Amino acid sequence: MRHKQKLVGAVVLLAAFQSFILFAGFFAPYDFATQERERPFAPPTALHFTDTRGNVHIRPFIYNLIDSGRSGEGNRADFDHPYPVHFFVRGAPYKIAGVFASNMHLFGVEAPGHIFLMGSDAYGRDQFSRFLFGGQISMLAGLIAAILSVSIGIVVGGIAGFYGGWVDELLMRGGELFLALPWLYLLFAVRAALPLHISQWEVFLLLVSVMGLIGWARPARLIRGVVLSAKQRNFVVAARGFGASDAYLLRRHVLPQTYGILLTQMTLLIPQYVLAEVTLTFLGLGVGEPLPSWGSLLSSLQQYYVLSSYWWMFLPALFLIPLFLVFYTAADALQELHKSVTL
């Protein structure tokens, strides 16, 4: 049962990562929008255990950087003022899952010290906090779009596969039309047509929904195939012979056969739509400032000066690679498992 172990491993990793994101407010030392205007593009803060006199401390501490006023001229550490890192500190208020309010953070340093584990961005905002909070938006976008795609896919694919004939033809040709749709231009058009007073956040949700709504064709095709073969199985034919209705057959015998495929599709589609969010933001259709998303964290990389001068701006991209890898591992394991069950 190698696949099962692989799956369990992937699911545990995913759950760990998701809880980091869900409890972003707790793990992040700062609010995602707080601008430290004296410290744009600060490099990641180094954690020290030995002070300037060579004494070793158990509790790590950090030094602030002396800002030279103009970025790109190098930063020096202010060795006169160490700031020890404290755990479970009170800080910026936040909400978990939009409900539970708190201001407890896992770690932090006393002001005016600043701890930027992944550096700071052009406005002096903590990249680490923005990465965690950004995950909430990006994962939500991926989830919404994937659920929409798959649920439309199951309805359309199920009907097309089950009834066949002209219904099948009509739905599948319609699906191809959606596959051929230049969705990027469609999204631009949708954005341009919206009134201004709709908040960026609502616009974003709308665009993500549109993306999910037009992405149903691929899952629908897959489900249609499974339904097509499932409805010819002996036990389905037998049930029909006993006078079962179409709805009963679909619900009781046919659709359960597609669940494995559905789950695999979901694990494949979520990262795909997270990446689509990155693309959207890259093109200026993402959540507006100051809200972070993984797309907006990466979009600053399209500027030459960021690319050539501030290596820590790549860190979010670096962290996303293992995440997607875990997603695809889970999808892979699910598919293998599904194969061995049906065989």
Add this chain to the structure above:
Amino acid sequence: MAQGPPGQAGEERMITEGSPGHAGGRLVVALRSEPKTINPVLAVDEPSRDVIRCVTADLIHINRGSLKTEPSLAKSWKVSNDGRQYTLQLRHGLRFSDGEPFNADDVIFSFQVYLDEKIDSSQRDLLVVDGKPITVVKVDAYTVRFELAKPYAAAERLFDGVAILPRHLLEASYRSGSFSQAWNLSMLPSQFAGLGPFRLKEYVPGQRVVLERNPYYWKADRAGNQLPYLNEVVFLFVPSEDAQVIRFQSGDTEVLSRFSAENFAVLQKQQSVKGYHLDDLGPGLEYNFLFFNLNDLTPKGLPDVAKKQAWFQDVRFRQAVSAAIDREGIVRLVYSGRATPIWDQVTPGNKLWVDEKIAHPARSLDRARQLLQSAGFSWSSGALVDPHGNPVEFSILTSSSNAQRMKMATIIQDDLSQLGMKVQVVPLEFHAMVDRLQNSYNYEAAVMGLVSGDADPTSEMNVWLSSGETHLWHPNQDKPATPWESEMDRLMQEQLVTLDYAKRKQLYDRVQEIVVENLPMICLVSPDILVAAANRVGNFHPGILVPYALWNIEQLYIQ
């Protein structure tokens, strides 16, 4: 190559100030996009104008180094005592780049075209004084008289950039009504002629425009060598700023202007090894500002915006916003320190017109809160609410293609959130934004920037007159909507017809004070002019007026 007869009999050459250089070589520069045309009458985009400046000449020119006027095709001029008549003496014996002679008929023809309402040139607005177009009279073959309806301060500055056209090449298309197609880029180089240092050689669509030395050019250096020094100028089409920076860094191009402070820092790192140098010329004439929609919206049927105008129209609200904005923060975060905070429209770069009396108050949230309180606003659980209990929320438009202004808006958003205002930044495609600002008036606030074409306030008429098209917060008014706008109208009109500089300065100072008192535009920062050039380019003296780097291209040489 046809060599112009050096120092042909009767040719009145102009002697330039720059140090003598070597003839030969070529200069490569990048343009952001392809020029749309090389017709000086029709060009509106900057790439077209950049090319046109190299192949044409004007009668009187503003020296980009001194910002003062200097003789060009006109060797001298006289102003009548009432300031209404300008008599220009043209240089004798000059030839267009195709060898045809130049005289007063070309000047008369050129102005006929520029003033033609049907052709609608962008220069026409400047050449109409007090509602009446300038009249142009030919006195003799080398003397032209310009008559103005009213005395007009700094009228000689109007001639800058009005390129003289060759009558022998363009009159036919003008008479036949096909002028709007004349001199597009698909024409043959032989169909083109101008009085500039270069002439058209080759156009490769999607790649480059190549100019070659004009053998008939009429300027010479102190040693008597005919200008220009360069054999060729190549304009490459490089569509993005980053790509331009990279190509400059790798030595593909020799001169770079219009780039961001961040890229300045990137270039600075390799300055010594790569053989180029960078110049920060200090603040130019660009001013960036935030403004609110103060239009009369009753005929437009925009109830949502109209409701919010109750706040925007209260000067205390605008003052509070101005007091809350961290201009120093914008300078540091958006321009890496290469900009200057401003409180009115005249930047410190414009030394002749800046009003030293304007106060530069530091950011103060306390004062902002006091102002809001005195205007009847209050706070409920951190959010600002107006006297009727409505939360203060509005959106700021910016152009999505301008990274600097997007950043400015984001900083303002954060500043105003500290006053309890909920602000959304809405980046729009540039034309979509202008359509809202100029036609539908369907917006609440916007961050924009303007670049004065000249240091003189006359170039700003369109912005400050209430009837002006660029009077952004409430354009094209029939009559001034507020007392301070009517005072501004009067001051702008008066400075236009006052000839004495000290008196004009007083008038324009008052305009600046009105802007600061009433804040129709909340001025933010003026970015520095940044240029870079390879060390091998000689006589490189960039200026703060457009075009920053290539204004003396006839004197540039390769060492």
